[in-house]
Amino acid sequence: MMAKLGVYDLAVRYGKLTAISDLSLAVAEGERVFVSGPNGAGKSSLLSAIAGAVRAAHGRIEMDGEILSGLGAEAIARRGLSMVPEGRRIFPGLTVLENLSVGTGMRRDRSAVADDLETVFTAFPILRERARSAAGALSGGQQQMLAIARALMTNPKVMMVDEPSLGLAPKVVDEVYDRLCQLQALRGLTLVIVEQSSARAARVGGRMLLMRGGRIVADGDATEFAARDLLAEAYFGGAA
Numbered sequence: 001m002m003a004k005l006g007v008y009d010l011a012v013r014y015g016k017l018t019a020i021s022d023l024s025l026a027v028a029e030g031e032r033v034f035v036s037g038p039n040g041a042g043k044s045s046l047l048s049a050i051a052g053a054v055r056a057a058h059g060r061i062e063m064d065g066e067i068l069s070g071l072g073a074e075a076i077a078r079r080g081l082s083m084v085p086e087g088r089r090i091f092p093g094l095t096v097l098e099n100l101s102v103g104t105g106m107r108r109d110r111s112a113v114a115d116d117l118e119t120v121f122t123a124f125p126i127l128r129e130r131a132r133s134a135a136g137a138l139s140g141g142q143q144q145m146l147a148i149a150r151a152l153m154t155n156p157k158v159m160m161v162d163e164p165s166l167g168l169a170p171k172v173v174d175e176v177y178d179r180l181c182q183l184q185a186l187r188g189l190t191l192v193i194v195e196q197s198s199a200r201a202a203r204v205g206g207r208m209l210l211m212r213g214g215r216i217v218a219d220g221d222a223t224e225f226a227a228r229d230l231l232a233e234a235y236f237g238g239a240a
């Protein structure tokens, strides 16, 4: 079967620094894939290259067999792939509604935009309640929901989320993942999520990739990684 998302022999460089090398990856439609690994492993670079936010030095990226590499970020988003960047990057001075409307300008199907707005408000009722509030006045968890909701406004088939847990309390992280999983089920989304915690990934469930030095060094079910990390913690006291 053709992969929903295919990455072939990808390399990303920043000047002399190689952030990603020889990376290949196939993600099936509807799959949930966690990407883990230490700081600097290349997780954000992988997502950014797929989304067209950074240029690949070489390699090929395909969605549904169509080549995405070389297209700009907006063209890629229009084809149904969107990214929620690390640190959320919402516009704090704009209202929630204005934040959600950013990026819908490129779409001509206004009634579909209204439908998508309704869908995200149904998925995140708090955003409907706070529609006229400044985004900067939302809590951290609500800002993360807004960032996810904004990415949904381009009606993606594949969504990538860079560290949704960052800076959030565990209970809030639970809620963010509950919403993400609901949305995935509802829309048949394919999800790629950067998540440092194997325990968290195992709890949510899915496949997990471990990156190190710009490569994928392990690929399996998240529960296996969590079990391994627990074992390492028991032996080495948390140095996993």
Ligand SMILES: Nc1ncnc2c1ncn2[C@@H]1O[C@H](COP(=O)(O)OP(=O)(O)OP(=O)(O)O)[C@@H](O)[C@H]1O
Residues within 6 Å of the ligand: 014, 017, 018, 019, 037, 038, 039, 040, 041, 042, 043, 044, 045, 046
């Ligand atoms: N814009 C950039 N310019 C130069 N070097 C960069 C840039 N972005 C990332 N790097 C470097 O590329 C390597 C991979 O970084 P990347 O952010 O992709 O890793 P990461 O696994 O997402 O790490 P983190 O968890 O810290 O975000 C690191 O050595 C980083 O310093």
